[in-house]
Structure formats: structure tokens, C-alpha cells
Amino acid sequence: xxxxxQSQPEMSVQEAETVTLSCTYDTSESNYYLFWYKQPPSRQxxxxxxxxxxxxxxATENRFSVNFQKAAKSFSLKISDSQLGDTAMYFCAxxxxxxxxEKLVFGKGxxxxxxx
Amino acid sequence: DxxxxxxxxxxxKTRGQQVxxxxxxxxxxxxxxxxxxxxxxxxxxxxxxxxxxxxxxxNFPDRFSGHQFPNYSSELNVNALLLGDSALYxxxxxxxxxxxxxxYFGEGSxxxxx
Numbered sequence: 001x002x003x004x005x006q007s008q009p010e011m012s013v014q015e016a017e018t019v020t021l022s023c024t025y026d027t028s029e030s031n032y033y034l035f036w037y038k039q040p041p042s043r044q045x046x047x048x049x050x051x052x053x054x055x056x057x058x059a060t061e062n063r064f065s066v067n068f069q070k071a072a073k074s075f076s077l078k079i080s081d082s083q084l085g086d087t088a089m090y091f092c093a094x095x096x097x098x099x100x101x102e103k104l105v106f107g108k109g110x111x112x113x114x115x116x
Numbered sequence: 117d118x119x120x121x122x123x124x125x126x127x128x129k130t131r132g133q134q135v136x137x138x139x140x141x142x143x144x145x146x147x148x149x150x151x152x153x154x155x156x157x158x159x160x161x162x163x164x165x166x167x168x169x170x171x172x173x174x175n176f177p178d179r180f181s182g183h184q185f186p187n188y189s190s191e192l193n194v195n196a197l198l199l200g201d202s203a204l205y206x207x208x209x210x211x212x213x214x215x216x217x218x219x220y221f222g223e224g225s226x227x228x229x230x
Binding site for chain 2: 004035037042043044045046047050091093095098099100101102103104105106107108109
């Protein structure tokens, strides 16, 4: 089965500090895409960052960066200079293909709280 | 540029009833997928529509059905509602061509079954 595991149900960090959220996945595909989505209390799923598996360089989007370890099937998210607005659920996901169509497979999420 | 829009935002139904949820994809997108997110869980894939046909289906019973219209908008229908169908239903849209295109989500429809 192709799965995503987020081992940290909840995390907290002080404002302006750095926090890392963990994610491991299992897929039999050789090329795939990985994503981190943020879901604030408004419940809308917002794309934070994406990584293409064939690219060795780790993706970066402003204060957000990933540590992608393909051999270990690990995809962690680092948030630098944490802000109160970063408080949300964070979901790790990858794209699974079947018959030419794609779907996202999500982990159970990590609840991040940024404290003032 | 309008994003993914869903309606209604919230609704309450009685066990055994039927419900229809609606979704308009992001401008320029031709593929719509539906996900169910139970409280405290990650979203689970229900099915995907492209060119008005169901292309892939997750592990959901036949009570869950859908439709895609020529303008790419989509509906999710759930029959014979169960208490366990209470969840946030998320619509996602993307562009079919090209593997790995970014998938955008709507704000969801909260369904409560009583």
C-alpha cells in the first residue's frame, strides 16, 4: 500500500523560532511529486511547497523549505522565523497515479501551534 | 482569477436522506476530484472526473456518485446518508495535461448527518 506517515500529531513553537515537521512515505513509483499543504481553522487546504522526486535540490518557498531524502523516503518541512499565522494543520501528501489519472494520498496531519 | 468554489458551505441532513454538493474548478482547470475529510483525519480520495467521466475511484461505496458538466463544474451526490458520512467534503481541481500539476482546493462543504 502507498502511504504517508506523519509521526508528530501535535507540535508547538515559539514565534520567530524554527520548527521541523516530519513525514515519511511509501510509494512504488519511480517519479512522483510530494507536497506540504496547510489547513488553517478556515479549513481551506493551501499548498505550501512541492517537490519533484527527480530533482535532488530541496524546494524552498520563502520561510518554508524541505529536506527531501529520496532513499529514505523522507520529506520533512522546515518553517523558519515562525509566525502566529503559521498556526494550522499541516499535511504531507504525494501524488499517486492510476490509469493516467492522479490522486493525492495524505498523511493524518500535524497540528502546529505558534505561541507568542 | 477565481479559485475553486464550493457550495453549500454548511448543511445538516437527516440519516437516510440524500445530499448534493457542488464545485466549480479554478479557471482553466479541467479535472475535478472530491475528497472526504473526517474530523482529525487527512483527506481521503473519493473520485476524479475528467471529460465528464469518472476516471479513478477511491474506496467508497456506490452511495457516493458524481457528475461533471461540460463547463467542468462537478457535483457530488451521497444517497442514504449515514452518521459516519459527517465530514468536510473538499473539491480539488487541476489541469489534466502534465503529471504533477498543482492541485488546488476549495474551502469545503461541511456535512453533518443527524
